[in-house]
Amino acid sequence: MISAEIVSTGTELLLGQSLNTNAQYLAEQLAALGIACYYQTTVGDNAERIRSVITHALERADMVITTGGLGPTMDDLTKEVVADLWKLELQMDAEELARIEAFFARRGKKMPENNKKQALLPAGAQKVPNAIGTAPGIIVEKGNKTIILLPGPPFEMQPMVETTVIPYLARKVGTEPTVLFSRVLKVVGPGESVIEDRLRDLLEHQSNPTIALLAKDAEVHVRFTARGHSQEAAKGCIHRLEQEVRQRLHPYVYGADDATLASVVGTLLRQQSKTLAIAESCTGGLIADQMTNIPGSSDYLLLGVTSYANRAKQEVLQVPATTLEQVGAVSAETALAMVRGVQALAGADAAVAVTGIAGPGGGTADKPVGLVYIAVRNGQEEIVKKIQTFGDRRTIKLKTAAAALDLLRGQLMANET
Numbered sequence: 262m263i264s265a266e267i268v269s270t271g272t273e274l275l276l277g278q279s280l281n282t283n284a285q286y287l288a289e290q291l292a293a294l295g296i297a298c299y300y301q302t303t304v305g306d307n308a309e310r311i312r313s314v315i316t317h318a319l320e321r322a323d324m325v326i327t328t329g330g331l332g333p334t335m336d337d338l339t340k341e342v343v344a345d346l347w348k349l350e351l352q353m354d355a356e357e358l359a360r361i362e363a364f365f366a367r368r369g370k371k372m373p374e375n376n377k378k379q380a381l382l383p384a385g386a387q388k389v390p391n392a393i394g395t396a397p398g399i400i401v402e403k404g405n406k407t408i409i410l411l412p413g414p415p416f417e418m419q420p421m422v423e424t425t426v427i428p429y430l431a432r433k434v435g436t437e438p439t440v441l442f443s444r445v446l447k448v449v450g451p452g453e454s455v456i457e458d459r460l461r462d463l464l465e466h467q468s469n470p471t472i473a474l475l476a477k478d479a480e481v482h483v484r485f486t487a488r489g490h491s492q493e494a495a496k497g498c499i500h501r502l503e504q505e506v507r508q509r510l511h512p513y514v515y516g517a518d519d520a521t522l523a524s525v526v527g528t529l530l531r532q533q534s535k536t537l538a539i540a541e542s543c544t545g546g547l548i549a550d551q552m553t554n555i556p557g558s559s560d561y562l563l564l565g566v567t568s569y570a571n572r573a574k575q576e577v578l579q580v581p582a583t584t585l586e587q588v589g590a591v592s593a594e595t596a597l598a599m600v601r602g603v604q605a606l607a608g609a610d611a612a613v614a615v616t617g618i619a620g621p622g623g624g625t626a627d628k629p630v631g632l633v634y635i636a637v638r639n640g641q642e643e644i645v646k647k648i649q650t651f652g653d654r655r656t657i658k659l660k661t662a663a664a665a666l667d668l669l670r671g672q673l674m675a676n677e678t
Contacts, residue, residue: 264296266300349384387401441487459510522663538612541567563608566578633657
């Protein structure tokens, strides 16, 4: 099997100022082609360190794919380092220079002098056309080793990979029949340790496919990875094991791959021709945000109310003042009053409401930080649930939103049985 290593250049990545989405994207593309990726390295804008990283990567892998360092400034060094490493002369590509000049001309600007360096290509290199930006990608081969250089901006890099790099790699692996395929089941409710206990024998003894657990902010992902002579064969390896895992984790698996809790809830609402209203206190509109991230959600989402203050709960959602005085805003009674109020306000078929203490302050011995009440109303049927979450403010909000959508999902699914 051909192996590849991903090298991401850019000091901003090391400082945490930018998220390295390029490495994730490239790893997915390599896996889909059946190319093994055992190492990923991030290095700053320093010629000596870039050279060292690429040298070690070439010792471990058949090919190295770099991102970043192809720009016009002095700290864009990747191309120069590779050319020096393999003793390749950098030559001006007249066609590429004309393309870069035209790029600026279309914008009514003159090309800065330093952009000329982007048209310098190592002798014998294959270009990877860049239809969006100024930096072309480069593919260089030496013996049985390959280096692929790509620009850093994802909106430039990804189309270049799809139009040129993937076809190139597909030709490289044409004699290698192994294909890698992954599938992810998404679980909400039990924690990683509980899921591991339920799947322990499968996690320990599976080799093809393999199973791995990935803990997220408010859920756990179960990832299956299989190898086969074709994508269909690899999928077939996963199918039986997936059914076993679904059975062991029932009813906590809510979807797979690109599904989200919000998209699953939206699908159920659409299938049942129902509308939804949302009332939020501690989550501050997060549930409504997740629901409206789904295209077409206006078909079923009527209204979202962020009733943070008690006055808003009273005046907008008609929560009785006596309820707030006697049991407080964080209570089952208030959650029920909120869900009834927002459902009536919107005239919705279903509604969900949350109230709690997101912290870090505001907790007491009786009502600690992370205490949340969730209420769901489906038609005239209603349920209220008390949960205790832990973590920082953001984590508590995310866990609350997930628990609320999952409770709503359960009520809508019960309506189908």
